[in-house]
Amino acid sequence: AQKVTQAQTEISVVEKEDVTLDCVYETRDTTYYLFWYKQPPSGELVFLIRRNSFDEQNEISGRYSWNFQKSTSSFNFTITASQVVDSAVYFCALSEDQTGANNLFFGTGTRLTVIP
Amino acid sequence: ETGVTQSPTHLIKTRGQQVTLRCSSQSGHNTVSWYQQALGQGPQFIFQYYREEENGRGNFPPRFSGLQFPNYSSELNVNALELDDSALYLCASSLRRGLAVNSYEQYFGPGTRLTVT
Numbered sequence: 405a406q407k408v409t410q411a412q413t414e415i416s417v418v419e420k421e422d423v424t425l426d427c428v429y430e431t432r433d434t435t436y437y438l439f440w441y442k443q444p445p446s447g448e449l450v451f452l453i454r455r456n457s458f459d460e461q462n463e464i465s466g467r468y469s470w471n472f473q474k475s476t477s478s479f480n481f482t483i484t485a486s487q488v489v490d491s492a493v494y495f496c497a498l499s500e501d502q503t504g505a506n507n508l509f510f511g512t513g514t515r516l517t518v519i520p
Numbered sequence: 521e522t523g524v525t526q527s528p529t530h531l532i533k534t535r536g537q538q539v540t541l542r543c544s545s546q547s548g549h550n551t552v553s554w555y556q557q558a559l560g561q562g563p564q565f566i567f568q569y570y571r572e573e574e575n576g577r578g579n580f581p582p583r584f585s586g587l588q589f590p591n592y593s594s595e596l597n598v599n600a601l602e603l604d605d606s607a608l609y610l611c612a613s614s615l616r617r618g619l620a621v622n623s624y625e626q627y628f629g630p631g632t633r634l635t636v637t
Contacts, residue, residue: 408562441628447608448522449563449628495562507553507576508626510562 406431408498410511417486418519425481425514427496433457438472438479439497439508449495455479486518522546524613524629532635533601541596541632545613551575552594553626554586557608569594570616598634606636 407430417423429438440452453463455472463470467484483490493515497508523546533539545552551570555563565578569588583599592613598605612626 439625446630447633448630449610449612450522451625451627454625497562507565507568507578508555508563509565512560512562 408511412514414515416517427479433500437499441495444492522627526629543594543611549613551614551616553612555610
């Protein structure tokens, strides 16, 4: 069975600090996909990144970076020099290859508040 | 913006009633998924439609049903509403190419907030 755990319910940081959001997943599949989505107060989920299980290369996109480690089943997300606009709920999600429907299993989310 | 639209934005219904939520997918996308997001929780997969047919379903009872139209827009219908159905309902569209079922991203709409009293 699949599971996504985001142990940090809420995090507050002061603007310009770095922050890492943790994500741990469980799956029996060898082929799977991991995602991060941002949900601002407006409610719309914004796609940030997709990573497949065969690509453990870390990725950097501007102030965002992702660290995928299969050995620890983790896919952590770091925001460097945080800004007030980064305040949102962030979800990690898993999609397994065998489900066929590409449905996403989401964690419970981490609410990030960036204080000016 | 993702180009995925949903209507209505907000809706209040009474227990036992029926509701229909609508979703227009992003131009060129042929797959629509529906999710339910209860307050303080992550979204939960309801079902997915691909080329007008249901293509997978989560752990939701049959009173949750859907349709996809030839233009790939979609409806979510919920019968016999219960108080626990109060949630944000999210629609996501994606483009499926052949058998690569997991090689594409899902783009979400702004959601419909349903309140059941």
